[in-house]
Amino acid sequence: MTDKSPPDLAERAFRRRRRQDAALVLPLFGVVIFITPLFTIFIKDVLVFGAPLAFLYIFGAWILLIVLARRMSRLLTKGDEGG
Amino acid sequence: MLTFNILVAASAAYVALLFTVAFWAERRARAGRLGWLRSPLVYTLSISVYCTAWTFYGAVGTAARNGLEFVTIYLGPTLVFIGWWWLLRKLLRIGRSQRITSIADLISSRYGKSATLGVAVTLLAVIGSTPYIALQLQSITTSFSVFSPSDSAGFANEKVSAFWIAAVLAIFTILFGTRNVDANERHHGVVTAIALEAVVKLFALLAVGIFVVWGIGDGPSGIFSRMSPDMLQTDRIFSRRWIALTFLSATAIITLPRMFQVTIVENSDERHLATASWAFPLYLFLMSLFVLPIAIAGQSILPEGSNPDLFVLTVPLAEGQNALALFAFLGGFSSATSMVIVAAIALSTMVSNHIVMPLWLSYGRGRISTSGDVRNVLLLSRRFSIAGLLLLGYFYFRLTGGSNALASIGLIAFAGIAQVLPSLLGGIFWRSATRTGALAGLIIGFLIWAYTLFLPSFEGSFLLSSSVIENGPFGMAWLRPQELFGLSGYDALVHSLFWSLGINAALFIGLSLVVPPRQLERIQGSQFVDVFRQTDGRGAGIVIRRSATSEDLFTLAQRILGTNHAHRLFTQAAGAQGKNVGLPDPTDNFIQKLERELTGSVGAASAHAMVSQIAGGGTVSVEELMKIADETAQVMEYSQQLEVQSRELAESARKLRQANAQLTELGAQKDAFLSQISHELRTPMTSIKSFAEILRETDNLSSEKSHRFVDIINTESQRLTRLLDEILDLSFLESGRVNWQLEAVSLNDVIDRALSSSEGLRASADVQIVRKGDSDIVVAADFDRLAQVFINVISNAIKYGRSENPTITIHTRKVGRIAVVGVSDNGPGIHPKDREKVFEKFSRLSEITLAGSAGLGLPISREIMRNLKGDLTVEENAPGAVFKITLPLA
Structure with a gap:
């Protein structure tokens, strides 16, 4: 994306729409990583950096979700003001 | 320590x-x-x-x-x-x-x-x-x-x-x-x-x-x-x-x-x-x-x-x-x-x-x-x-x-209050959810929760004895609180959640589909579900039969909101209704606003009851009037707006296309005009240039010859100047910025002036002039400009109206409040398809062309006439052409 010129209305509406869709997908992603069998892959008696893998998986995925949510909330509120 | x-x-x-x-x-x-x-x-x-x-x-x-x-x-x-x-x-x-x-x-x-x-x-x-x-x-x-x-x-x-x-x-x-x-x-x-x-x-x-x-x-x-x-x-x-x-x-x-x-x-x-x-x-x-x-x-x-x-x-x-x-x-x-x-x-x-x-x-x-x-x-x-x-x-x-x-009460309490969930989610995402469904789901779900989770948590010390928990009431095993209907092998919490929320949701959905909602539920339903689509104050819906007096409402508001707040609210409302003094009229809008204001203090149900009590004298005739805010009304309004908007869009698109076509045409005309004008300017320029060169390069030119060449150069320059004057004149006239002082002018005097101006031309072509009609017509015009029009038209008739015995007839008469002058010749006439072309700039009529005119005379004349609130048109009068000049009487 090198084009910095302001996009037209339709393009802006499309982008906002896409951001909103992403905001809807994020919690679903959280559901997938926390309460589906995906979890069971990481439930192994393995220590990584001295900590159990399951522990690292939960807290790693958690902080990842928080980072994504932060990005998302910035994008969404920016969209509110700019568009 | x-x-x-x-x-x-x-x-x-x-x-x-x-x-x-x-x-x-x-x-x-x-x-x-x-x-x-x-x-x-x-x-x-x-x-x-x-x-x-x-x-x-x-x-x-x-x-x-x-x-x-x-x-x-x-x-x-x-x-x-x-x-x-x-x-x-x-x-x-x-x-x-x-x-x-x-x-x-x-x-x-x-x-x-x-x-x-x-x-x-x-x-x-x-x-x-x-x-x-x-x-x-x-x-x-x-x-x-x-x-x-x-x-x-x-x-x-x-x-x-x-x-x-x-x-x-x-x-x-x-x-x-x-x-x-x-x-x-x-x-x-x-x-x-x-x-x-x-x-x-x-x-x-x-x-x-x-x-x-x-x-x-x-x-x-x-x-x-x-x-x-x-x-x-x-x-x-x-x-x-x-x-x-x-x-x-x-x-x-x-x-x-x-x-x-x-x-x-x-x-x-x-x-x-x-x-x-x-x-x-x-x-x-x-x-x-x-x-x-x-x-x-x-x-x-x-x-x-x-x-x-x-x-x-x-x-x-x-x-x-x-x-x-x-x-x-x-x-x-x-x-x-x-x-x-x-x-x-x-x-x-x-x-x-x-x-x-x-x-x-x-x-x-x-x-x-x-x-x-x-x-x-x-x-x-x-x-x-x-x-x-x-x-x-x-x-x-x-x-x-x-x-x-x-x-263990933490999770148990969570499960209890979770019974609100179906009515809550249904309430804000599902328009058809009804009070009956919500109430039944909520109460039954709550009872099941109490029976399967809350009471057993006391382990027999409260209401349910341990034998009932163990064997079911009256020994009915299928009613055992923690294995309801024989569902066994589950964690007590999961078991209770499944039955309470499952039955709760089923009742909520089922009864909502079966029992129709009341009007107020429908209105509130669409208010909640479509909360993002609403603009303020539209479709708020609670229209109450207006028997309320503003004094009663003020007393009520004062006692709930406090004097200051109530005073502010009522003054604002009165201002919005255009009243500078006194209480606002108890309009539907105002009553709704007041009710919402009270809701913030006492909750929706109480506020509604209070306002209804005053505004409706105890009876609220909602059913009929509420259709205003009904969902259908909202949808209809919405689609109507869309329709209007798309119609407006189509209309402006059509106008744009039209304007575009006009602009394209104008562009083409301008191009043609420019190429024509450069051609017209080029002709005299060329002859001036070539004679000037001859004069400069030929050493021993006889004085008679050089005199003639200088004469030609002089004539050509005059023609060039005239041409430029005409172009300027035309563009000035076309801009519509002319502001002539109109005065009472005798038409006869104008024609006399035009005839005397064209006398030289007339004599050389040996043209007869015949004048007919009224001679005492007075029109509102600018004398010199009108004379210019007649000179143009008469010279035009002399030039093009050639025949064996050329005669030009000038016929003046009054038609109502308008003076009409016809200038007709007995020449070959103008071909019908060329008739409008004579008024186009530089359009020399194909066959017969006389030198000396840039072809701007008629277009200028027409512009003058139009600026004088009259017109110049051409008509057929075989043999020969008739130019008709119309303009208002003084």
Whole structure:
């Protein structure tokens, strides 16, 4: 994306729409990583950096979700003001 | 060694700090200097009231007993908050537009401002929350007892200390939680104090965690190496209970009265939610990060059989870290107090708005406009509710204190209030949800919850005997509370959740489909479901038969909102109606606005009842008038707007196309004109140039010849000048900026002038002039310009009207208020298809062309005539052409 010129209305509406869709997908992603069998892959008696893998998986995925949510909330509120 | 006195002094100092902070915040808010008191940070911290003493102490206990399962209590809220765009944002918008005061108010308002539903949800919330308040009191007293190994004097009487704690909390809540009647006005003091408590409990837990990991365990790998191999209990991960707990905690964050209070009611800015959407999960993340290490440390250094629920305190104590233990104690204390304070505010609002107010209304029916101060009733009822609720919690604690029943009450309470979920979600996403469905689902779900989970948790000591729990009532095995209808092999919580929420949702959906909604439910339904589509004030819907007098309404408003607020509201409304003095007219709009204003104080159902009582004289004739705001009306209006808009779009597109075609044509004309003009200018220029060259380069030119050449150059330059003059003249005329002084002019004089000007030309062509018609016509015109037109037309007739015996006839006559002059020749005439071309610039008529004219004479003449409010046209009069000049009489 090198084009910095302001996009037209339709393009802006499309982008906002896409951001909103992403905001809807994020919690679903959280559901997938926390309460589906995906979890069971990481439930192994393995220590990584001295900590159990399951522990690292939960807290790693958690902080990842928080980072994504932060990005998302910035994008969404920016969209509110700019568009 | 920490003595009882030190603990009491620390607690007292901490409570004093809370009072000071709350007082300071209230003062700042009152002075209008809110600043960071209204920041997203404070909002996020206040939401952390979710983390009670149960989670502060209990999470470590759960981790010690059930491994990683403790995180589910935090994962649910995390998912709800990162999905704020879905649910919380909508709840917030509805809460604001409908001025919702509590979760009970939300449900009641959505389902047609039903008083019954309000009562049902309130009772459910009180029954679910009282044990929870008792649990907080117990956690405080238990944490006191940790510091005394034996029953020494002060510690013994924990029941007494519980009472005093409850009393102090009641005073705090009454002082800062019932300052104003309008529940929508923020409790800045309380919220700020809660935010402070959030910081204290977070740092307390982090401090203990850091001490455990780096003070005892020598880093993360050190502490995890002490973990017993089966501690994580990984088989519990992704079990039914795991999913149920995550779901339950996600539900709790929406439906718990205290969570609704801080998240929705106390919110002052929608953007704060955007911040909280990631900041609150981060808070939960930090709260749970060290839970597992603390549990591991407790299990490895404390003797077998120690209570894991108290590891947060006992681990630092066992290591001799008294200051840290005191800090941890204050953390637990703050968790408990913040929960009790917010829960008491939320519940007291519900009790006063949905139980006391309707009772008061029905007792005082008909007297509302004549007696009693509603404000005082409201405030008093709230204060008594707070005291009553805390007293209730205290008695509950006295009755069941110390038993397992209380320890497990956290999840049980979650499951109880979760019964609101179907009506809540259905209410804001499903337009057809009805009051009947919501009420039936709610009550039956609640009864099933009580039967399968709440009562069995007393293990036979309350209502259900242990034999009934074991064998079912009257020995009917299929009704056994924890294996209902023979469903066995499930965790008691999962079992109860399945039956209660399953039947609740089924009844809700089924009855909503079968029983039609009342009008008011439909209106509220579309108001809630389409909250993002509404503009303010449209389709608000509650149109009441107007028998209300403004005086009655003012009296009512005054008594609920206070004199100042009511005065402001009524003055504004009167201003909006264009009245400078006096009360506003009781229009539908105004009555709706007033009702919404009152809703903020007494809840939707009570406000509706009060206003109806006055406005409708007790009878509300809603049914017919309400169609205005009905969903169909809304949809129709919406599609009509779309239609109008698309029609407008099509119209402007058509106009644009037309304008474009005109512009293209004009462009082509301009191009043709330019090429024509350059051609016209080029001809005289060429001859001037060539004769000038001859004069310069030929040395011995006879004087006669050179004289002739100079003559030609002179003529050509004159022609060039004339041409340029004509072009300028034409463009000036076409611009429409001419401003001639019109005067009375004798047409005959003008024609005489034109004839004498063209005499030379006429003589050389030997043309006869015949004049006919009236000779006394006076027109309004500019003499010189009109003469110019006649000269042009007559010269044109002389040039083109060639024949054997050329004659030009000039015929003048009056037609009504218009003078008409015809100038006709007896020449070859103009071909019909060339007729309009004679007025185009430079259009020499194909065959016959005379030198000396640039071809601009006729176009200029026509422009002059049009500027004189007349016209110049050409007509056929075989043989020959007729130019017709029309212009108004003077």
